[in-house]
Amino acid sequence: MHRRHMTELFGKKISEQLGKKWKIEKDSDISFLVDKKEDVSKIQLRHFLKEAESRITGEEKLKRHNGSYQFCLDIKDCEHLYMNQALIPKRWKERIDGNATFVFFDKTLISSKKVWYILGLCWNNYLEQHSLCYHSLGTHLTKNCLSALILP
Numbered sequence: 001m002h003r004r005h006m007t008e009l010f011g012k013k014i015s016e017q018l019g020k021k022w023k024i025e026k027d028s029d030i031s032f033l034v035d036k037k038e039d040v041s042k043i044q045l046r047h048f049l050k051e052a053e054s055r056i057t058g059e060e061k062l063k064r065h066n067g068s069y070q071f072c073l074d075i076k077d078c079e080h081l082y083m084n085q086a087l088i089p090k091r092w093k094e095r096i097d098g099n100a101t102f103v104f105f106d107k108t109l110i111s112s113k114k115v116w117y118i119l120g121l122c123w124n125n126y127l128e129q130h131s132l133c134y135h136s137l138g139t140h141l142t143k144n145c146l147s148a149l150i151l152p
Contacts (some may be wrong), residue, residue: 116137
């Protein structure tokens with residue numbers, strides 16, 4: 001699976017590091033947590049798998065958002081939670097079928113070497129903190145790969 005921890009970003013602002021290896025391809029104008037000051041407790045997590053499916057690609061996941069895409073969290077929300085880890089809900093540390101939970105912020109697409117990715121957070125037992133991670137749009141995602149949304 002093409003989800004790697006972005007260890008080169010530990011303790012640094014994501015936005016300060018993007019220009020070196022990454023390019024923002026698609027982003028939102030207003031973030032829920034930073035700009036709108038929404039409460040973290042309102043975040044809902046969804047996997048977008050249909051019944052009897054065990055996995056889908058990142059690209060298919062984005063297509064299935066339909067009207068919910070406007071409610072996805074973005075890179076500013078990811079950075080805010082990464083830099084303020086005490087705000088991250090404890091349930092994000094829980095394992096799903098024995099696998100780590102990956103929470104992705106689908107509103108922002110970034111690229112490196114012509115491949116598009118979505119940033120996320122996952123619990124790192126070794127560091128005892130959430131780590132940055134990412135998946136490409138071609139990656140197969142399972143039910144432990146969730147999208148962060150704030151629905152009305």
